Amino acid sequence: xxxxxxxxxxxxxxxxxxxxxxxxxxxxxxxxxxxxxxxxxxxxxxxxxxxxxxxxxxxxxxxxxxxxxxxxxxxxxxxxxxxxxxxxxxxxxxxxxxxxxxxxxxxxxxxxxxxxxxxxxxxxxxxxxxxxxxxxxxxxxxxxxxxxxxxxxxxxxxxxxxxxxxxxxxxxxxxxxxxxxxxxxxxxxxxxxxxxxxxxxxxxxxxxxxxxxxxxxxxxxxxxxxxxxxxxxxxxxxxxxxxxxxxxxxxxxxxxxxxxxxxxxxxxxxxxxxxxxxxxxxxxxxxxxxxxxxxxxxxxxxxxxxxxxxxxxxxxxx
Numbered sequence: 650x651x652x653x654x655x656x657x658x659x660x661x662x663x664x665x666x667x668x669x670x671x672x673x674x675x676x677x678x679x680x681x682x683x684x685x686x687x688x689x690x691x692x693x694x695x696x697x698x699x700x701x702x703x704x705x706x707x708x709x710x711x712x713x714x715x716x717x718x719x720x721x722x723x724x725x726x727x728x729x730x731x732x733x734x735x736x737x738x739x740x741x742x743x744x745x746x747x748x749x750x751x752x753x754x755x756x757x758x759x760x761x762x763x764x765x766x767x768x769x770x771x772x773x774x775x776x777x778x779x780x781x782x783x784x785x786x787x788x789x790x791x792x793x794x795x796x797x798x799x800x801x802x803x804x805x806x807x808x809x810x811x812x813x814x815x816x817x818x819x820x821x822x823x824x825x826x827x828x829x830x831x832x833x834x835x836x837x838x839x840x841x842x843x844x845x846x847x848x849x850x851x852x853x854x855x856x857x858x859x860x861x862x863x864x865x866x867x868x869x870x871x872x873x874x875x876x877x878x879x880x881x882x883x884x885x886x887x888x889x890x891x892x893x894x895x896x897x898x899x900x901x902x903x904x905x906x907x908x909x910x911x912x913x914x915x916x917x918x919x920x921x922x923x924x925x926x927x928x929x930x931x932x933x934x935x936x937x938x939x940x941x942x943x944x945x946x947x948x949x950x951x952x953x954x955x956x957x958x959x960x961x962x963x964x965x966x967x
Contacts, residue, residue: 651955653698656750658743660945661924662890665743666698667711669751671953679717680724684764687712687726688733693963695728700964703953706730706887709740711747716762722754724762731885735765735857736813738782738894738926738941745770745778746945765813765856778945780894784936785812785902788852792817796844798837805841812898812939815852815861817845826868826878828921831888838864838882865896875919891943892920898939901928905937 653671657664673691675683687695699708709729716724725744727737734740741761748754749772759770769781789809794817796803807819824830824837841864851859862884870878881889881896889896897918904910916928926943955962 653953653955655698655951655953656747656947657949657951658746658945658947660739660742660746660891661920661926661943662922663739664705664708664890664948665711665737665740665747665945666704666708667713667744667747668698669713669747672712672714675714680714680726680762681764683714683724684726684733687728692732695733696964696966697955697962698953698964699728700730700966702961702965704730704964706885707890709734709737711737711740711744713744718760718762718767721760721762721767722748726764729883729885730887733764734814734884736763736768736783736895738780738813738896738898739889739891739943740894741768741770741780742778742894742941742943743945745772745780746776746947749776750947763813777942779940779942782894782898782939782941783813785898785939786810786937787903787906788815792850794841794844794848794850796840798840808903809850809852809861810899810903811852811856812900812902813895814863815857815859816863816865816896816899817841817850817861818865818867818896818900818903820867822866824866824868824880826866826880826921828923831921834866834880834921835882835886835888838866838880839886842882863893863896865893865900867900870917870919871923872919872925875917875925877916878919878921880921888921890920890922891924892918892926894926894941894943897926897928897941901930901939902937905930
């Protein structure tokens with residue numbers, strides 16, 4: 650019987666499960682090196698932690714690992730129902746809330762090492778969490794994608810941008826971004842994702858292998874205190890309940906590139922369920938650094954039991 654200690658939280662509605670003890674030994678090296686070992690040798694552990702029957706499709710896992718950087722409080726590897734993630738904004742906010750809950754960090758700024766670079770957590774006196782994300786930018790503007798929708802060929806145009814993951818961002822799509830339309834929006838964005846793959850459309854292959862595996866739709870905000878509303882489809886066909894930290898970072902980079910968002914100005918991004926991230930950008934050495942702020946709440950401390958006699962000990966993988 651293997652025991653895995655976890656702390657669950659949600660960040661603006663999107664769940665994070667942080668593995669605090671009982672994870673695999675990934676050997677020495679950077680967090681990127683450890684992530685490669687995780688992907689190659691321990692995919693069963695990923696599935697056991699986040700897939701049914703212990704987890705669910707929207708669950709994002711976060712494995713705390715040793716950091717190579719002396720200034721980092723820890724390293725972290727994020728994963729979901731189908732594989733590893735390059736980064737995760739809502740998960741990093743959840744990690745900050747978890748580390749504070751465990752007494753491992755206090756108020757102030759703390760560096761965390763991810764497979765794609767260092768991010769900085771800022772824990773406020775009120776327990777709020779903000780992250781300074783990895784540098785983000787638009788890779789390509791106004792890229793057409795042909796896809797099959799409701800038995801017909803359709804075309805949308807969108808930007809490809811990096812915010813820690815690769816996104817295809819679409820503003821003109823003809824869909825209503827309302828919670829009652831989640832099933833339709835999921836199918837629509839999945840059809841676009843399949844169109845991206847068929848066309849071989851990628852980002853910079855030096856980052857996350859270039860796979861554009863997130864699709865993000867934008868529309869008018871429902872809330873009066875927000876500038877935009879989004880629907881984000883993640884790898885594994887689960888939609889993001891939060892406004893998506895890496896997706897909001899990608900959006901901010903595009904807005905800044907278009908001259909629509911100056912340094913330091915706030916952009917409030919509403920999710921499909923009505924939760925909010927507040928974002929800003931600053932420019933350092935010609936690179937756009939997004940800051941994303943949101944709320945995270947601890948929901949459980951628990952021990953996962955992995956019984957080798959259980960036919961689904963390593964999760965249900967369809």
